[in-house]
Amino acid sequence: MAQKPLRLLACGDVEGKFDVLFNRVRAIQKKSGNFDLLLCVGNFFGSTPDAEWEEYKTGIKKAPIQTYVLGANNQETVKYFQDADGCELAENITYLGRKGIFTGSSGLQIVYLSGTESVDEPVPGYSFSPKDVSSLRTMLCSTSQFKGVDILLTSPWPKYVGNFGNSSGEVDTKKCGSALISGLATDLKPRYHFAALEKTYYERLPYRNHIVLQETTQHATRFIALASVGNPEKKKYLYAFSIVPMKLMDAAELVKQPPDVTENPYRKSGKEASMGKPIPAPEEESACQFFFDLNEKQGRKRSSTGRDSKSSPHPKQPRKPPQPPGPCWFCLASPEVEKHLVVNIGTHCYLALAKGGLSDDHVLILPIGHYQSVVELSAEVVEEVEKYKVTLRRFFKSRGKRCVLFERNYKSHHLQLQVIPVPLSRCTTDDIKDAFVTQAEQQQIELLEIPEHSDIKQIAQPGAAYFYVELDTGEKLFHRIKKNFPLQFGREVLASEAILNIPDKSDWRQCQVSKEEEEMLAHRFRKDFEPFDFTLDD
Ligand SMILES: [Zn+2]
Numbered sequence: 001m002a003q004k005p006l007r008l009l010a011c012g013d014v015e016g017k018f019d020v021l022f023n024r025v026r027a028i029q030k031k032s033g034n035f036d037l038l039l040c041v042g043n044f045f046g047s048t049p050d051a052e053w054e055e056y057k058t059g060i061k062k063a064p065i066q067t068y069v070l071g072a073n074n075q076e077t078v079k080y081f082q083d084a085d086g087c088e089l090a091e092n093i094t095y096l097g098r099k100g101i102f103t104g105s106s107g108l109q110i111v112y113l114s115g116t117e118s119v120d121e122p123v124p125g126y127s128f129s130p131k132d133v134s135s136l137r138t139m140l141c142s143t144s145q146f147k148g149v150d151i152l153l154t155s156p157w158p159k160y161v162g163n164f165g166n167s168s169g170e171v172d173t174k175k176c177g178s179a180l181i182s183g184l185a186t187d188l189k190p191r192y193h194f195a196a197l198e199k200t201y202y203e204r205l206p207y208r209n210h211i212v213l214q215e216t217t218q219h220a221t222r223f224i225a226l227a228s229v230g231n232p233e234k235k236k237y238l239y240a241f242s243i244v245p246m247k248l249m250d251a252a253e254l255v256k257q258p259p260d261v262t263e264n265p266y267r268k269s270g271k272e273a274s275m276g277k278p279i280p281a282p283e284e285e286s287a288c289q290f291f292f293d294l295n296e297k298q299g300r301k302r303s304s305t306g307r308d309s310k311s312s313p314h315p316k317q318p319r320k321p322p323q324p325p326g327p328c329w330f331c332l333a334s335p336e337v338e339k340h341l342v343v344n345i346g347t348h349c350y351l352a353l354a355k356g357g358l359s360d361d362h363v364l365i366l367p368i369g370h371y372q373s374v375v376e377l378s379a380e381v382v383e384e385v386e387k388y389k390v391t392l393r394r395f396f397k398s399r400g401k402r403c404v405l406f407e408r409n410y411k412s413h414h415l416q417l418q419v420i421p422v423p424l425s426r427c428t429t430d431d432i433k434d435a436f437v438t439q440a441e442q443q444q445i446e447l448l449e450i451p452e453h454s455d456i457k458q459i460a461q462p463g464a465a466y467f468y469v470e471l472d473t474g475e476k477l478f479h480r481i482k483k484n485f486p487l488q489f490g491r492e493v494l495a496s497e498a499i500l501n502i503p504d505k506s507d508w509r510q511c512q513v514s515k516e517e518e519e520m521l522a523h524r525f526r527k528d529f530e531p532f533d534f535t536l537d538d
Contacts, residue, residue, distance in 0.1 A: 004244075005242035005243055005244045006036045006037070006104075006106055006108060006242065006243050006244070006245070007033070007034070007035045007036050007240070007241075007242050008035060008036060008037050008038075008039065008240070008241055008242070008243060009025065009028070009035050009037070009038045009039070009065070009238055009239065009240050010038075010039045010040075010041065010192075010194045010224065010226065010238070010239045010241070011038060011039065011040045011041070011226060011229065011237060011238050011239075012040075012041065012042050012196035012201075012225070012226030012227050012228055012229065012237040012238075013041075013042035013043040013044075013196045013197065013199070013226075013227075013228040013229065013237075014040055014042070014043065014044045014045075014046075014069075014228075014229045015043050015045070015046035015228055015229060016044075016045050016046025016047075016048050016050065016052060016053065017046070017052075017228075017229045017230045018052050018053065018056055018061075018063075019052060019061075020229050020230040021229045021230075021238075022061075022063055022064055024229075024238060025038060025063075025064055025065055025238070026064050028238070028240070029064065029065070032240075034065075035065055035240070036066070036106075037065065037066050037067075037068065037104075038063075038065045038066065038067040038068070039067075039068050039110070039151070039153055039194065040067060040068065040069040040070065041070050041153050041154065041155055041194045041195055041196045041226070042070070042073070042155050042195070042196025042197050042226070042228070043072075043073055043074070043077065043155070043196075043197070044069040044070070044077075044080075045072075045077040045080050047076055047077075053090075056090040056091075056093065057089070057090045059090070059091055062090075062091050062092055063090070063091070063092035063093050064092075065092065066092055066094075067092055067093045067094065068094050068095075068096050068102070068110075068112075069089070069093065069094070069095055069096065070095075070096060070112060070113075070114040070115075070153055070154075070155055071095060071096075071097070071098060071114030071115055071126070072114070072115060072125065072126040073114075073115055073116050073126050073155050073156075073197065074126055075124070075125075075126060077126070078125040078126050080095075081095050081114075081125075083095070083097075084097060084098045085097045085098075085100075086100070096110075096112040096114070096153070097112070097114070098113075098114050098115070098128070098132070099112065099113045099114065099128060099132050099135075099136050100112060100136075101139070101140065101149070104245075106245055107245040107247045107248055108150050108151070108243065108245040109149045109150045109151070109245065109246075109247075110149070110150060110151040110152075110153060111136065111140065111149050111151070111152050111153070111188055111190065112152075112153040112154075113128055113132070113133070113136065113152075113153070113154050113181070113184065114126075114128065114155065115127045115128045115155065116128075116155065116156055116178070116197075117156060117178035117179075117180050117181070128180070130180060133180045133181075133183065133184050136184065136188075137184065137187050137188070140187075140188060141187050141188070147189070147218070147219075147246065148188065148189030148190065148191065148209065148218065148219060148246065149188050149189070149190050149191070149246075150190065150191050150192065150243060150245055150246055151190055151191065151192045151193075151194070151243075152184070152185060152188055152190035152192070152193040152194070153193075153194055153195075154178070154181050154184075154193070154194075154195050155195060155196055155197050156177055156178045156181060156195060156197055157171070157173065157176060157177035157178070157181070157195045157197070157198060157225055158177055158178060158179075158181040158182040158184075158185050158193070158195070158223070158266070159173060159174070159176070159177035159178055159179040159181070159182050160173055160174060160177075160179075160182055160265050160266055161173050161177065161182070161204060161223050161265050161266075162174070162204070162265065163263075163265035163266070164207070164262045164263040164264075164265050164458075165204045165205050165207065165262055165265055166204060166205050168202045168204070168225075169200055169202060170200065171198050171200060171202065171225075173265075176198065177195075181195075182265075182266045183266070185221070185223075185266065186264070186266045186267055189209045189218065189219070189221060190221055191219055191220075191221060191222065191243070191246060192221070192222050192224065192241070192243070193221060193222070193223045193224070194224050194225075194226065194239070195223070195224075195225050195226075196225060196226050196227075196228070198225060199227055199228055199231065199235075200225065200227050200235055201225065201226055201227045201235045201236035201237070202223075202224070202225040203222070203223075203224045203225075204222070204223040204224070204265075205260050205261070205262050206220040206221060206222045206258045206260065206261050206262070207220060207221055207223070207261065207262045207263065207264050207265055208220050208221075208257065208261050208262070208263065208264060209221060209264060212458060212459050213448070213459060213480070214461075217255045217257070218255055219246070219254050219255050220257060220258055220261050224239055226238070226239060259451075262458075263455070263457070263458045321333075321348075321367070321368055321369020321370065322369045322370045322371060323369070323370055324370040324413065324414065328370055328413060328414050329414065330366050330414035330415075330416065331368070331369065331370045331414060332345070332350055332366075332368040333368070338352075338355070338518075340515065340518060340519050340522060341353045341355065341518060341522055342522070343363065343522050343525045343526050343529065344526070344529060344533060344535060345368070345535065346368075346384050346387070346388065346534075346535045347380075347384060347535075348367060348368055348369070348380060348381040348384045348385075349365055349366060349367050349368060349381065349384045349385055349388055350365075350366055350368055351363050351364065351365060351366070351388065351392075351529075352364050352366060353518065353521055353522050353525060354418065354508070355508065355512065355518075356508035356509060356510070356511035356512045356513075357420075357508070357511065358420050358491060358494055358495060358500060358502065358505055358511070359420065359421065359500070360521050360524075360525075361396075361399075361401075361421055361525060362418070362419070362420050362421070363392070363419045363525070364416045364417060364418055364419065365385055365388045365389070365392075365416075365417040365419060366414065366415065366416055366417070367381050367385075367414075367415055369381075370413075370414060371414070371415050372409065372412070372413060372414065372415060373407065373409035373415050373460075373462075373466075374407060374409075374415060374417070374456050374457070375409070375456060375457050375460050375461070375462050375464075376415075376462055377415070385417065387534060389403075389405065389417075389419075389470075391532050391533075391534055392419055393472060394532060395528075395529055395532040396421040398532075399421070399528075400423060400424050400425070401421035401422060401423050401424060402421070402422055402424055402429065402472040403419055403420070403421055403422075403472050404419075404420045404421075404422055404432055404469060404470070404471060404472070404494060404499075405417055405418065405419050405420075405469065405470040406418050406420075406467065406468065406469040406470065406490040407456075407466075407467070407468055408467045408485070408487070408489070408490060409460070409464075409465055409466050409467070409481075410465040410466070410467065410481045410485050410487075411487060418490060420494050420500075422494070422499060422500060426499065426500065426501075427498070427499055429471050429472055429473055431498060431499070432471060432499055433471055433475070433477070434498070435493055435496060435498035435499050436469055436477055436493050437477070438498075439489075439492070439493045439496065440477075440479070440489075440493075443486065443489070445467075445479050445485070445489070446479060446480075447477040447478065447479050448477065448478045448479070448480075449475065449476075449477060449478075450468070450475070450476040450477070450478050451475065452473060452474035452475050453474060454476070456468060456476070456478070459478060460478075460480070464480065465480075465481035465482075465485070466478060466479060466480050466481055467479045467481060467485060467489065467490065469490060469493075488506055488507060488508075491505075491506050491507075491508065492506045
């Protein structure tokens with residue numbers, strides 16, 4: 001049975017501009033019909049004299065919609081909120097209270113927390129403390145049936161909300177906001193979370209509340225920060241949405257994942273999440289200014305400075321990249337590296353021809369420092385890996401080939417992203433996908449399809465063994481390795497009749513050539529790749 005959705009409005013800091021807000025609401029309702037509720041987060045009252053408020057308080061003017069507001073965020077406005085448990089401030093305008101849950105007759109659940117974060121004792125009248133947050137949490141989450149709430153209202157933003165998400169503009173979510181609210185949002189799993197106080201509008205991509213493949217699927221959360229009423233920049237301060245209370249929803253409908261859903265910004269693993277602690281953003285590795293000249297004879301210019309000017313405008317003392325515990329064949333600084341196979345060097349990654357490759361142009365994308373898998377890479381290394389992928393796709397496309405990529409994080413110590421070009425004339429992307437799926441089935445390897453743009457980091461935990469293949473569409477097939485994974489699987493499938501049809505090359509040891517030959521192939525690759533080489537851009 002379909003439930004008629006509620007039509008709600010949410011609003012950022014009103015700052016005492018009641019007429020502006022309510023005139024706007026009237027205009028909207030006139031145009032698109034009545035809404036059920038208006039929810040206000042941030043500063044409802046301003047610091048200006050309250051002649052306007054007097055008119056509402058005395059009933060000369062009336063809010064055109066049932067309006068619920070959060071309490072004070074500063075000492076000046078505490079006086080308006082007399083009753084900590086909430087009260088009517090004027091006709092149609094209700095103060096929700098310091099903290100609690102509001103359940104409408106429809107069954108809609110709204111959790112509210114007024115004020116800003118404080119760790120001082122006694123807690124000021126315009127703040128909440130860690131105790132307030134934990135009592136809310138206990139009140140709501142202590143039953144095993146607890147699935148989440150419909151709406152969470154807070155005035156400050158949750159700290160780190162921008163992690164794994166779209167840009168939050170000028171607001172640095174690693175610095176601003178409340179970590180207590182991040183923890184609360186993690187536990188409460190609101191479907192919508194509204195906040196204000198930062199004078200800007202930010203609608204984050206929805207994030208998931210479960211860990212893929214480890215926990216059952218849950219509904220996603222949408223975080224929306226709103227600007228101040230009547231701001232001169234015309235940033236969005238009023239947000240309209242429809243919602244069916246989750247209590248009345250079909251379970252499958254509720255947990256439907258939006259296509260652009262991201263990882264949870266507040267946590268990294270299930271263990272940490274169950275502790276309800278927000279996780280600080282990973283510290284970004286500063287750039288390693290490693291370089292050496294590949295082609296001295298050709299007099300190629302390489303600059304060791306200003307390479308990374310975008311991500312670090314004020315470079316600090318460059319930190320060394322992670323070091324291997326023992327000898328490593330792939331750490332660029334290590335003596336074991338076969339430097340003659342190296343064909344391109346970026347800031348964090350490099351390209352090398354595969355030893356005994358499936359073809360003459362089979363290359364590896366490798367981090368310069370010692371990282372075991374893509375899951376462990378820092379953000380800036382990931383960024384450069386992506387840049388190499390895009391560039392290689394373009395490069396191979398110009399040569400009539402499409403790229404297949406795979407990584408095996410199993411019995412390997414240093415990340416090697418294998419990039420194998422397949423002539424367009426040999427097969428389609430679907431043929432490649434089918435070959436992997438079919439041959440995996442034959443060997444009882446479970447391959448999961450992962451949508452384009454999704455990140456292995458969201459699926460694999462650090463330390464867990466896995467294999468994945470990435471098609472030229474960006475689509476990935478992922479296998480969580482339990483035990484006894486055939487080490488040559490990726491190569492075998494690509495060498496098989498269905499794809500490259502070079503079955504005798506499935507073992508790399510069969511494909512080794514002399515060092516002179518390798519030098520010649522590497523030289524040729526460098527020359528061909530040069531027009532695409534982004535590391536030469538200044
Ligand atoms: Zn290494």
